[in-house]
Amino acid sequence: DQQVKQNSPSLSVQEGRISILNCDYTNSMFDYFLWYKKYPAEGPTFLISISSIKDKNEDGRFTVFLNKSAKHLSLHIVPSQPGDSAVYFCAASAWVTTDSWGKFQFGAGTQVVVTP
Amino acid sequence: DGGITQSPKYLFRKEGQNVTLSCEQNLNHDAMYWYRQDPGQGLRLIYYSQIVNDFQKGDIAEGYSVSREKKESFPLTVTSAQKNPTAFYLCASSSGANTEAFFGQGTRLTVV
Numbered sequence: 001d002q003q004v005k006q007n008s009p010s011l012s013v014q015e016g017r018i019s020i021l022n023c024d025y026t027n028s029m030f031d032y033f034l035w036y037k038k039y040p041a042e043g044p045t046f047l048i049s050i051s052s053i054k055d056k057n058e059d060g061r062f063t064v065f066l067n068k069s070a071k072h073l074s075l076h077i078v079p080s081q082p083g084d085s086a087v088y089f090c091a092a093s094a095w096v097t098t099d100s101w102g103k104f105q106f107g108a109g110t111q112v113v114v115t116p
Numbered sequence: 117d118g119g120i121t122q123s124p125k126y127l128f129r130k131e132g133q134n135v136t137l138s139c140e141q142n143l144n145h146d147a148m149y150w151y152r153q154d155p156g157q158g159l160r161l162i163y164y165s166q167i168v169n170d171f172q173k174g175d176i177a178e179g180y181s182v183s184r185e186k187k188e189s190f191p192l193t194v195t196s197a198q199k200n201p202t203a204f205y206l207c208a209s210s211s212g213a214n215t216e217a218f219f220g221q222g223t224r225l226t227v228v
Binding site: 004006009031032036041042043044045046049051089091095103104105106107108109 | 122159204208221
């Protein structure tokens with residue numbers, strides 16, 4: 001039962017343009033959401049997070065939007081750079097319930113390719 | 117330098133053997149996790165530990181075992197009962213509520 005879904009396995013974008021990555025979740029208890037970037041044979045690197053009390057969080061070129069009613073979040077990367085080519089994972093956790101605190105659930109990832 | 121260290125980076129195991137993957141963190145984090153990644157798939161949670169001497173099964177715990185005797189260490193044993201152990205294993209830690217998890221560099225386990 002996949003609680004976090006990234007339905008686009010890949011995304012190709014031109015350098016300088018906007019990359020938009022999408023993520024949907026099913027568990028209404030999730031209250032903290034994160035995006036990670038991963039290169040092959042390496043561990044994921046944290047990019048940006050958002051708590052359920054917000055609908056937007058921005059950090060440099062990265063902005064995460066959260067739509068709780070739709071159980072949907074997205075990551076915008078503007079402008080896209082060649083070094084952004086990687087797999088991006090969406091993750092979610094629920095901190096309010098004792099039995100699952102800190103238990104991060106990950107989506108399947110989206111491969112982003114930024115072309116010159 | 118604070119961080120999470122996984123060793124070894126590559127590991128080969130014969131069928132029927134148990135093998136232990138090491139994970140050490142010096143971030144003073146309470147929570148630690150083990151994930152597995154298979155080609156084209158996301159990260160699936162094997163086990164997690166919220167505090168020393170306590171751990172919980174994740175979504176795919178069968179064939180794995182862990183211990184958490186020290187705050188900084190969370191070793192994972194892949195037993196012979198794990199039917200498909202070849203995968204990329206990732207260890208992570210986090211400090212508490214609404215904080216991100218930091219990952220190690222991973223261990224690639226191959227059963228030969």
